[in-house]
Amino acid sequence: MQECRFILLGATGDLALRKIFPALYRASLSGLKPNITACARSPLSTPEFLDKLSTKAKEYIKDLDPKAWADFAANISYTPLDFNKPEDFKALKSTHPNTIIYFSIAPAFFAKACQKLAAVGLNAPNIKIVLEKPLGTNLQSCKDICAQIGKHFKEEQIYRIDHYLGKQSVQNLFYLRHNNPFLAGLLSAHYLDHVQISVLETLGVESRGGFYDPMGALRDMLQNHMLAMLALSTIPANTPTEHTRQAKLEMLRSLKPLNQESLKSQVVRGQYTAGGGFKGYTEEEQVNPHSQTETFVALKLELEHQNWQGVPFYLRTGKRMGASLVQVVFVFKGPPQALVYTIQPQCSLELQLQGMGALKSTLDSGMDAYERLILEVVAGNQSPFNHQDELEAAWRFVDPILQSWQENLTPLLPYAAGSFGPKAAFDLLKQDNREWFVHV
Secondary structure (H helix, E strand, O other): OEEEEEEEEOOOOHHHHHHHHHHHHHHHHOOEEEEEEEEEOOOOOHHHHHHHHHHHHHHHOOOOOHHHHHHHHOOEEEEEOOOOOHHHHHOOOOOOOOEEEEEOOOHHHHHHHHHHHHHOOOOOOOEEEEEEOOOOOOHHHHHHHHHHHHOOOOHHHEEEEOHHHHOHHHHHHHHHHHOOHHHHHHOOOOOEEEEEEEEEOOOOOOOOHHHHOOOHHHHHHHHHHHHHHHHHHHOOOOOOHHHHHHHHHHHHHOEOOOOHHHHHHOEEEEEEEOEOOEOOHHHOOOOOOOOOOOOEEEEEEOEOOHHHOOOOEEEEEEOOEOOOEEEEEEEEOOOOOEEEEEEEOOOEEEEEEOOOEEEEEEOOOOOOHHHHHHHHHHHOOOOOOEOHHHHHHHHHHHHHHHHHHHOOOOOEEEEEOOEOOOHHHHHHHHOOOOOOOOOO
16 A cells, blocks of 8 residues: 555645546555645535535546545545635645645646745655646746746656646557557658647537637647657657656757748648537637637647658647547558557557558557556656656747737638638648548
8 A cells, every 4th residue: 555645736626526536536446545635715624525525526436436435535634725824834734755735726826835835844855746737828938937836846846747648548659669669660750751640629618718718729739738749759769768758858849940931831720610500619608709719720840850850740639620539640651551549539559551451459548647647646757747848848839839820920710610620721731742631
């Protein structure tokens, strides 16, 4: 049985109730024994909080075992916490050798929380903090947030969580090549014509309009999740697992900057309109009716790295698309042939060969991403988490795109809900005599 002290800030929020507590419960079934202090502003007693938590657990945890839940809940206490009251933080003092503080709070409160924690000694070397994205809205704001956190916590104490990186199916983008030398040889510039990465959602913004409208698809999905997937797809196959963070950073730093011309010709942005019985984006709840926020992005990029010279990467992501799909497609030179790695809706690996049809294998997508990442924090393994330099490298590539949109160099194109994006996204590949791969 592995023990830890787990302090959860923002414990009454949707993320905590829907993802973090279920993940901790599942981890407890696997042998983790967390002593949990749940903290939020609500003036609740521990029994009141546990009643609320138990109700949500029945909703979010499949096959909930009442006895196992009771054993898990017995190790949870609730402490009201106001960030403006330094005395509230004194109740959180911990001497446990493995203490984890999870920030399930808005990034705007990260700096204040770190300051208050440090004031009561909760930044000692044995203490680890877990930060939820997003960290900033551009390169400078990311640097500012990280600098404030860095005043109180060292880099080796910080775990910047990206639940996409926690998915075993996403990590397998690296292990697929790492554990199969013959594939590593094929998935290289010598044999590949290009690579496509698609993250498509049939859902709109639902009830997240207030969060999504200031962010958009480029910040919400492409800057973090998709560039991380690209890095995992391209780092050298012989990279030791403990060096994956440095290898990902090298790939992100090799992203070829987009110049004034390529910003116009290699980037497409769109916004969904009403169609198929769905509202248009600007009709959604909490969305500015005159919003210019993009719900779709497609772009062509290249890596200035010796292993990937001459191989273009095409990325696209959008909401209210014609299919729900997360997929990486390695397209080989010559006749249409590809290795298709699908993450969602079902994890699978498919080899499409000319004259042979498709050879497909369904894969186990592994344990829940949050459970896996929490266990990695307990173990002190930072490899599945973002280093500050990785975040900055991704923002450094994305910032010129955001700037060009502010100058309206790339028009905001409409696309009907239920389609696969603006026509210009298809032209992006057609001009190179290629097509988007769509396979569900």
